[in-house]
Amino acid sequence: MAEHEHKKIYSALKGHTYLEALGDRPSGNIIAVKTGNRLHDLRQVADSDVEFQAVYLDSDDGLKILRHSAAHLLAHVITSLYPDSRPNAGPATEDGFYYDFDMRPISSDQFPSIEEKMREIAGKNYPIIREEYEKSELISLFSNNPYKIDKIKDNVPEGGRSSIYRQGDFYDFCTGPHVPSTGYLKAVKIISLASTHYRGDEKNAPMVRIYGTAFPDEKSLKKYMLNREEALKRDHRKLGTEMDLFVFNTERAPGFPLYTPSGSIVRSELMAFMKEKNGQRGWQEVWTPHIFRDVIWKQSGHYAKYKPNMYVFTLEDGDSYGVKPMNCPGHISIFEREPHSYRDLPVRLSEPGTVYRYEKSGEVGGLTRPRAFTIDDGHAFMRFDQIVDEITSILEMVKETFNGILGKVDLKFDLSVMDKEHPENYLLVYRCRNCGNTIEARKASMEEHLLCPSCGSENLEPDFSVWDGATEQLREALDREKLEYEEYPGEAAFYGPKIDVHVRDAIGRMWQLSTVQLDFFMPTNFGLSYVNSESKPERIVMVHRAIFGSYERFMAIVLEHFAGKLPTWLSPIQAYIIPVSENYDEYARKVQSDLIKIGVRAGLDTSSETLGKKIKTIRGKRPAYIVVVGQAEMESGTVTARNRKDVQKSMKLDDFAREIREEISGRKIDQFF
RNA sequence: GCCGUCGUAGCUCAGCAUGGUAGAGCGCGUGCUUGGUAAGCACGAGGUCGCGGGAUCGAAUCCCGUCGGCGGCUCCA
Numbered sequence: 090m091a092e093h094e095h096k097k098i099y100s101a102l103k104g105h106t107y108l109e110a111l112g113d114r115p116s117g118n119i120i121a122v123k124t125g126n127r128l129h130d131l132r133q134v135a136d137s138d139v140e141f142q143a144v145y146l147d148s149d150d151g152l153k154i155l156r157h158s159a160a161h162l163l164a165h166v167i168t169s170l171y172p173d174s175r176p177n178a179g180p181a182t183e184d185g186f187y188y189d190f191d192m193r194p195i196s197s198d199q200f201p202s203i204e205e206k207m208r209e210i211a212g213k214n215y216p217i218i219r220e221e222y223e224k225s226e227l228i229s230l231f232s233n234n235p236y237k238i239d240k241i242k243d244n245v246p247e248g249g250r251s252s253i254y255r256q257g258d259f260y261d262f263c264t265g266p267h268v269p270s271t272g273y274l275k276a277v278k279i280i281s282l283a284s285t286h287y288r289g290d291e292k293n294a295p296m297v298r299i300y301g302t303a304f305p306d307e308k309s310l311k312k313y314m315l316n317r318e319e320a321l322k323r324d325h326r327k328l329g330t331e332m333d334l335f336v337f338n339t340e341r342a343p344g345f346p347l348y349t350p351s352g353s354i355v356r357s358e359l360m361a362f363m364k365e366k367n368g369q370r371g372w373q374e375v376w377t378p379h380i381f382r383d384v385i386w387k388q389s390g391h392y393a394k395y396k397p398n399m400y401v402f403t404l405e406d407g408d409s410y411g412v413k414p415m416n417c418p419g420h421i422s423i424f425e426r427e428p429h430s431y432r433d434l435p436v437r438l439s440e441p442g443t444v445y446r447y448e449k450s451g452e453v454g455g456l457t458r459p460r461a462f463t464i465d466d467g468h469a470f471m472r473f474d475q476i477v478d479e480i481t482s483i484l485e486m487v488k489e490t491f492n493g494i495l496g497k498v499d500l501k502f503d504l505s506v507m508d509k510e511h512p513e514n515y516l517l518v519y520r521c522r523n524c525g526n527t528i529e530a531r532k533a534s535m536e537e538h539l540l541c542p543s544c545g546s547e548n549l550e551p552d553f554s555v556w557d558g559a560t561e562q563l564r565e566a567l568d569r570e571k572l573e574y575e576e577y578p579g580e581a582a583f584y585g586p587k588i589d590v591h592v593r594d595a596i597g598r599m600w601q602l603s604t605v606q607l608d609f610f611m612p613t614n615f616g617l618s619y620v621n622s623e624s625k626p627e628r629i630v631m632v633h634r635a636i637f638g639s640y641e642r643f644m645a646i647v648l649e650h651f652a653g654k655l656p657t658w659l660s661p662i663q664a665y666i667i668p669v670s671e672n673y674d675e676y677a678r679k680v681q682s683d684l685i686k687i688g689v690r691a692g693l694d695t696s697s698e699t700l701g702k703k704i705k706t707i708r709g710k711r712p713a714y715i716v717v718v719g720q721a722e723m724e725s726g727t728v729t730a731r732n733r734k735d736v737q738k739s740m741k742l743d744d745f746a747r748e749i750r751e752e753i754s755g756r757k758i759d760q761f762f
Numbered sequence: 763g764c765c766g767u768c769g770u771a772g773c774u775c776a777g778c779a780u781g782g783u784a785g786a787g788c789g790c791g792u793g794c795u796u797g798g799u800a801a802g803c804a805c806g807a808g809g810u811c812g813c814g815g816g817a818u819c820g821a822a823u824c825c826c827g828u829c830g831g832c833g834g835c836u837c838c839a
Binding site for chain 1: 763764765766767788789794796797798799800801802812813814827829830831832833834835836837838839
């Protein structure tokens with residue numbers, strides 16, 4: 090479908106359906122229309138003369154509609170196969186849909202029969218018809234379903250009207266829109282089962298959630314399913330076991346990864362990379378302890394907000410400690426050791442800082458959500474006017490890091506800003522209209538009314554200038570780097586706006602990695618200031634930033650992105666040497682020691698297995714190169730190397746050594762052949 | 763934390779419904795084999811069936827509890 094087709098503007102006359110307005114145009118792929126931001130069915134009647142765009146099945150809106158219709162189809166099938174079931178709600182999700190039912194639990198054995206019935210109903214090509222009713226009529230239509238009645242009561246105003254969608258003998262309370270008929274649901278698949286509670290509240294009835302997905306045609310569904318399989322194959326937990334990178338001892342340390350020698354190599358290489366990047370941009374490395382006395386956590390506000398997630402303990406003498414869940418208080422303790430001039434800022438402190446957070450049992454999983462993880466943490470202490478430069482520099486680091494390690498990947502930038510409708514949620518400066526005094530406060534966290542501390546007046550006016558100025562500097566930094574970004578009002582933390590960075594991996598998944606966060610709060614709590622050019626103290630602005638996020642999570646993503654076939658510089662085994670028989674062991678040892686001498690991580694297999702067996706066995710570990718040496722190689726001083734793509738090449742040992750060394754030192758993503 | 767599901771050898775898994783105290787493949791060890799790019803042959807070691815209780819003459823198997831893993835939900839400075 091040509092792009093201009095998608096963008097074409099049509100116009101509908103009042104009283105006519107959109108379908109009519111589309112005229113004789115080929116509408117097989119057009120399933121709905123969009124006026125402004127509102128979506129409508131093709132059969133809906135325009136209530137005024139409007140311009141609209143066609144929504145095509147393969148567009149984002151189109152897929153969403155298709156999947157929502159697929160959810161209805163599922164509910165149609167479930168209610169007919171299990172007449173006792175009561176459907177609750179079934180929205181489209183990012184790549185599919187789900188529907189929650191109050192019903193007896195089913196098992197995945199039933200998927201085939203559900204899918205078969207879905208195909209049957211789709212095959213009958215029932216029209217999917219919108220019907221509008223009064224609130225009272227709706228309530229009687231759904232009299233046997235308390236969940237729908239709740240929804241009607243919550244969403245339809247007294248005396249108001251809303252719609253149902255009907256297909257054959259099934260109908261559902263829904264605002265739509267939907268595809269014109271069930272025949273559009275050609276490629277629908279049930280994916281998985283989960284259990285949940287009505288409205289996500291465990292006090293409510295348990296529900297069976299059925300996940301599925303739908304695509305315009307079988308081919309794209311198949312592609313999606315293959316991609317899913319690929320994702321399972323790439324699961325870092327599976328790769329981590331195969332490559333012997335880390336273990337979890339579930340009894341002794343549930344949720345805490347332990348790195349093996351191989352895993353530790355990958356981790357150290359990533360750390361070395363980041364250390365270099367930090368050095369290039371003025372981030373000084375520090376080290377802070379893992380345990381602090383409780384006073385620091387009281388001052389930082391962690392005990393007030395975060396204590397349930399912290400490992401805390403009290404010694405016999407009554408002294409209390411907390412294991413750090415964040416590195417900032419430690420870095421602040423270093424920053425505040427001496428006074429700072431405006432001339433010396435920013436001060437940038439960084440650390441691969443291991444933090445410990447007590448994650449609830451249901452939350453822990455693999456390297457993506459461990460209870461101990463190491464953040465490539467950094468805190469910059471600076472003047473307000475330095476924000477834009479500092480953020481620009483960090484954004485450059487972000488781009489260099491991910492393009493350097495993962496290759497040309499999509500990066501997505503989100504700017505989270507405050508919601509000015511709710512100033513009470515944020516730490517703000519308030520100015521007293523009565524006496525002119527200013528104070529900083531976050532109203533939502535206060536038990537009492539906010540009063541002016543000097544005159545007691547309640548007449549306080551929020552001053553957004555700090556937030557506005559800071560947010561503007563974040564935008565400017567993003568613009569300077571020519572980055573496209575989306576703004577999310579209300580997503581900012583209470584203490585400042587932030588930028589999050591998402592990365593798209595090799596099979597299309599988005600991961601949130603970097604975060605860059607301004608903080609007006611910690612500097613207040615710790616009274617951080619610098620001396621300005623008039624010798625007056627001025628408040629510090631802090632930025633928290635992590636590029637990788639955490640080494641654990643990033644390692645998981647790197648593994649999954651490359652399906653375990655890590656770039657050579659990251660590979661625990663960079664060259665694995667296999668002599669054809671023990672007659673060539675000596676030459677193989679020379680090859681190995683030559684490579685080790687120049688810093689290549691070279692392994693050697695002199696066991697008495699066959700060549701084929703040795704290759705088979707080592708493949709799971711995914712060495713960068715498998716190097717075979719036998720009679721021919723020994724005589725000519727060569728090696729026969731096999732790369733990650735199973736391409737073989739013979740060359741002089743010296744040439745191989747030189748090439749692999751360059752590949753490693755250049756941290757190249759691709760192999761030299 | 764909640765719902766569902768699972769926990770048997772280093773790894774992947776069978777056995778459990780119909781109770782009679784364990785099996786396979788890979789890996790590991792030893793010997794033979796000296797092999798040219800994804801499994802050479804033989805023999806062997808290795809498990810108090812996550813942990814704790816209960817009913818039973820008898821439990822990997824049934825019941826209860828508990829600790830973990832996984833998929834969701836909720837939470838997330």
